[in-house]
Amino acid sequence: MKTLDWTTLFGERAGRIQASTIRELLKLTQRPGVLSFAGGLPAPELFPKEEAAQKAAEILREKGEVALQYGPTEGYLPLRAWVAEWLGVKVEEVLITTGSQQALDLLGKVFLDEGSPVLLEAPSYMGAIQAFRAYGPRFLTVPAGEEGPDLEVLEETLRRERPRFLYLIPSFQNPSGGLMPLAARKRLLEVVMAQGLVVVEDDAYRELYFGEARLPSLFELAREAGYPGVIYLSSFSKVLAPGLRVAFVAAHPEAILKLTQAKQGVDLHTPVLNQILVHELVKEGFAERLERIRATYKAKAMAMLEALAREMPEGVRYTRPKGGMFVWMELPNGLSAEALFQRAIAEEVAFVPGAPFFANGGGENTLRLSYATLDPGRIAEGMRRLGRALKGLLAPA
Numbered sequence: 001m002k003t004l005d006w007t008t009l010f011g012e013r014a015g016r017i018q019a020s021t022i023r024e025l026l027k028l029t030q031r032p033g034v035l036s037f038a039g040g041l042p043a044p045e046l047f048p049k050e051e052a053a054q055k056a057a058e059i060l061r062e063k064g065e066v067a068l069q070y071g072p073t074e075g076y077l078p079l080r081a082w083v084a085e086w087l088g089v090k091v092e093e094v095l096i097t098t099g100s101q102q103a104l105d106l107l108g109k110v111f112l113d114e115g116s117p118v119l120l121e122a123p124s125y126m127g128a129i130q131a132f133r134a135y136g137p138r139f140l141t142v143p144a145g146e147e148g149p150d151l152e153v154l155e156e157t158l159r160r161e162r163p164r165f166l167y168l169i170p171s172f173q174n175p176s177g178g179l180m181p182l183a184a185r186k187r188l189l190e191v192v193m194a195q196g197l198v199v200v201e202d203d204a205y206r207e208l209y210f211g212e213a214r215l216p217s218l219f220e221l222a223r224e225a226g227y228p229g230v231i232y233l234s235s236f237s238k239v240l241a242p243g244l245r246v247a248f249v250a251a252h253p254e255a256i257l258k259l260t261q262a263k264q265g266v267d268l269h270t271p272v273l274n275q276i277l278v279h280e281l282v283k284e285g286f287a288e289r290l291e292r293i294r295a296t297y298k299a300k301a302m303a304m305l306e307a308l309a310r311e312m313p314e315g316v317r318y319t320r321p322k323g324g325m326f327v328w329m330e331l332p333n334g335l336s337a338e339a340l341f342q343r344a345i346a347e348e349v350a351f352v353p354g355a356p357f358f359a360n361g362g363g364e365n366t367l368r369l370s371y372a373t374l375d376p377g378r379i380a381e382g383m384r385r386l387g388r389a390l391k392g393l394l395a396p397a
């Protein structure tokens with residue numbers, strides 16, 4: 001049989017497309033016996049299985065001709081209208097996407113040329129880095145911590161550079177868990193507005209707060225100030241079910257129009273059945289569902305923090321999340337998270353090494369733990385195993 005060297009046949013872009021570390025790890029960590037804290041996989045016990053089964057059957061019986069037909073690219077109108085009302089925007093300002101992951105790719109497609117500067121936090125969501133990287137941009141990064149991006153560095157960067165957009169996750173950042181305080185949000189917006197820059201605000205974790213109520217988003221603050229340059233992304237993945245792949249963008253109608261055109265070439269539209277199902281599931285009892293979700297994740301976060309306090313050797317630093325799904329950890333004295341990963345897998349526990357979250361390198365001694373998926377008992381056992389792996393790495397035989 002004739003063999004082909006595919007790498008010489010692909011286009012240049014293919015060279016910039018790389019595997020997602022999370023997705024690769026998922027394969028490894030699905031081995032029976034492994035306790036995985038790698039993927040930000042929502043708690044399966046929170047999935048509305050029975051309710052979804054009933055409603056899906058009803059939808060197919062009663063609205064089958066809509067649910068099984070091609071639909072509009074912008075999204076199923078009743079769901080768009082629901083999202084618009086939820087966010088306090090107009091229907092024309094909402095686009096339904098196939099996961100917010102798709103929105104990230106569409107933004108890359110629409111805004112980024114080869115060599116275009118794009119600014120993001122270090123660390124930032126690796127799925128966004130992966131999506132943008134395919135378009136060949138030049139990444140500019142600002143360090144981010146528990147209070148979001150370092151505004152001094154950000155302002156200094158913006159004096160020299162004009163990025164196509166700033167990609168930020170102000171609330172319960174993935175992976176660092178950072179939460180940008182209100183004053184920082186306002187200060188950032190002033191700079192952005194003065195320069196007329198576009199901000200992409202990824203608010204995937206907006207509802208997963210443990211303490212006092214949600215802070216206003218950059219998107220909301222910008223609208224109050226009459227500034228149209230914030231493109232807002234969020235998703236039903238973390239509050240309903242990620243397998244449905246239903247998410248949304250809210251932005252100025254001109255931005256929505258261009259993203260819609262880009263989406264036409266990708267998938268024509270997000271599956272209609274899934275959109276109707278999401279609409280049916282959120283239109284009643286959503287507030288109570290959110291309460292339950294917040295309480296569940298808060299309990300899991302506390303279980304992880306208690307276990308970490310017991311199991312981690314001295315010198316290990318980790319965040320205390322105020323919401324979201326992640327604990328972010330720094331190992332002492334330049335210890336490598338990759339090396340720890342090898343030992344952890346031998347102990348049947350997994351996490352995501354932090355380096356792929358840094359668009360321009362670094363972070364080799366960092367890692368991310370998701371407490372979202374497992375129950376408190378398994379979380380405690382997992383942290384025991386992680387502690388053993390770490391102590392093994394610190395004091396090799």
Ligand code: N5F
Nearest residue numbers: 022039040099100101125174204235237247
């Ligand atoms: O809406 P959806 O499901 O496409 O979510 C993508 C997404 C977008 N933005 C942020 C900040 C996110 O954290 C995510 C989802 N991230 C998870 C994670 O583990 O970092 C899920 C990845 C799961 C996987 O690749 O299987």
